[in-house]
Amino acid sequence: MAKNEMLPGTLGMLILRVVQSGPLHGYAIAQRIHQLSKELLQVEEGSLYPALQRLLLKGWMTAEWGISETNRKVRFYRLTPAGRKQLQAEMDDFDRILQGIQAVLSRA
């Protein structure tokens, strides 16, 4: 995972972001992050599933049964209104921090 290391604390935000457009199962979430990041980021199951549990516990997502493309029963994760709000807040925070970092990097 070393080469695909993410900024700490951003995994939750990424997960929330990819399920914003509709419920996804765990594997699809990992895939989507991988694709959207131009294969830069890879989410291992060892960090994905604990993160999903944390988001469920916070009430930002719910899980519901569905059928996968391979015709198997699996849980799909859906964003809740509270999750949507949380996502927005985290994205705003992230933007601000990024701007700050960039400002420092470009002028120093």
Next chain:
Amino acid sequence: MGEFFRRIYYLLNRRRLERELANDVEFHREMMSEEGRRDFGNTLRVREQADEVWGWNWLDRFMQDIRYGLRILRRNPGFTLVAILALGLGIGVNTALFSVVYGVLLKPLPYAQGQELVVLNQQFAKGSNAANIAFSVQEIHDYRDQSKTLAQVEEYHQMSFILLDGNQPTDVRTGVVSAHFFGMLGIKPYLGRFFTDDDDKPGADPVLVLSYDYWKTHYGGDPAIVNRHFRMNDKIHTVVGVLPPVPQYPRENDVYMTTVACPFRSSPDMISHRSHHMMGLFGRLKPEVSMQAAGADVASIAARMAQAYPKDYPAALGFTAGLNGLHQQLTSKVRPMLLVLLATATLVLLIACANVANLALARTMHREQELAVRAALGASRKRLARQLLTESTLLSLAGGVFGLLLASVSLDLLVRFVARFTTRAAEVSISVPVLLFALGLSVTTGLVFGSIPAFFQRLDLLPSLKEGSNSSQRSTKHMVRNVLVMGQVALSFMLLVGAGLMIRSFVKLQHVNAGYTSNNVLTANVPLNFSKYKKDADVKNFFHGVKQKLEGTPGIQSVAASAAPLAPGRPMTASFEIEGRPVLDGQQRPRADMIVATPEAFPLLGIPLIQGRLFDRQDTADKPAVILNQTLARHYFPNEDPIGRRIAGDDKQWITIVGVVGDVKQYGLDQDAVDSLYVPFDLSPNPGTILVKTSDDPMNHVEQLRSAVFSVDPEQPITNIKTLDELRGDAVAATRLTSLLLALFAALALIISATGLSGVTALLVSQRTREVGIRMALGAQRTDVLGMVLTQGMKVIGAGLAIGLVASLWGSRLIQKLLFSISAEDPPTFLGVTLVLIAVALVASYVPARRVMRVSPLIALRSE
């Protein structure tokens, strides 16, 4: 908030959610392998990491620890049993004593705002007797009218009257109180009503309030009791109410009446004399008033009284007043003893703790392999320590249950013991705070003794897996064990010293020469109905009637009237003046106990005549006589012959001293005799105590006494039937029971420590088998190796003894108050205890050490 409930939801639905999570992870794997990415890792780890987020894994581990701990304990029944027994005994004695301490010392009084209730006291601080004196009617009015800090001032005194309800005449303990006494305590009637101001006005119809117990036992809890009429003191009394079942302070009574109904309290003489002290005085502080402020207020009232009535309060005697919290007053006698007992019980628990820690430590030595394997498989050191602590807490909780059982069984005994010293004993029970105490104590105990092996459990895997190697860790543990044994020996020493001192006090107390012989004497009180026996001649006739009836019957040797030594209560006191030594104004007149006695009383009680003669027929109303005890004679006639001298009482009639008799310890074996005067019964008959000397067990003659009294007056009750031996037994009961309890604790401690010592020696022997084998192969004698092992054990014991000695010299001062006529550093006790401990220690280490002698060199060398 939502998250909290979701966590609970996850806890409750864990099985299903775990299955769902597992399904997710499996699906993930399937998809990965479909894409050709293989991962052979264990899904379990992923799942565990994920459900760690739910925050309930500690519970799992905890339950695992418990299950595992229970299995371990079941597999070592010997250790488990010994540990539960030792801890149970320790926790049991502490719980039992705590329930008493809680009920008596800690719990607030069962009255509304009990902390505001106070007891007033007054005394002549500079008089020859600085003890508290009771209050007179006039003083009560002064305190009530002038106090600025007390919301209420109420009086109380106790009398014994005869109650006639148409059945058997009964002698009832009667509390005589002012109208709002119960209101001050803040209690509500169980039935009917309490007293009103109208009930307590002169000339009011006498009314009664019954105690709950008396109503239940004598009238079967009949609600029609209200408005019933009883005859007391030749007047009709109407029952107006019943008290609720609350403990009664200051004393238990059967019935209560108002001050105007008590013939003594309402007599004109009593009301008009400021110096007629008889009543007790209680009060309730105004809200927000401190005890100190109220004390100062009461003292200033006393000072004003002393100024206004110098005749009644001679300045030289330093009249003063103060007050105490009711709670403090009720428990002051029992407090030091209870605290000593609780402290010693704590020592017992400490010993039990040290002992079980020792056993547990020995066991972890055997378990080193098991623990090392677990560590090798990935258990953290923290986890293993937690496992050991869980086991020890399980043990101590089991011990706690056993202890609670012990406590509830022994509580009755303790309550009866404490009831001798405080009326609060009735409030002792295994209540919720006591249960919490037992629980807290059990958990603490488990953590304390469990943390010792847990702390010294090093997980150096290699040496542990190679069993039998003598790593340095072993010697650390060995040192810890030695320290624990040393501690046990030291603590046992302290307990034994305490018990020894108490037992020696008790023995000394028993052998005190009290100045009379107590065997084969029956005593009883006949509280004569004073309204019936108005004239002296009536009282005289009654007594002589009974005496005549009794003296004719077999087994009765003699009959007398006098005061029974060591009986509760005090005889009257009288002030007097010696002829030729006038008492100046402002000086105190000599005072002495006045005992009314028939001449037979002296030989009956074995009181020796020192000088002069006993009472006889020469003593008449015109030529009255008095007998002194030796103390009084020495006190007032140190260098002269008192016989023939004369003294006078308040009535100024001169009375001739005809004899001097030996001293009697009237109030307690540990108290010196006080100045006493004996006056002849025939001249001032007083319904005191009847003494009957019998030729065999006095209790066989109770019926004879009853029928003799009944034949003279069928309406006359008899109370306080006891033998003088019993009274003497009662007088030493407190010391006897305290020594018994301390001896019990010390014995427990000794047994527990002895087993601990045995265990340590046994381990020492088994560890040195190889060395012993070599020594013996090289020619050492069996007795030499035995000596070697014993010496090593004795070093530990010696150190324990030294520590115990120093600690006891310091600690025994704490029980000085409970001792009688020996010092807290009594050398024979210390020497004896040392010898006992050494003997027990020798036996305890000899038994396992003997095995050394049976070691065969060949087997020993092969043993490792």
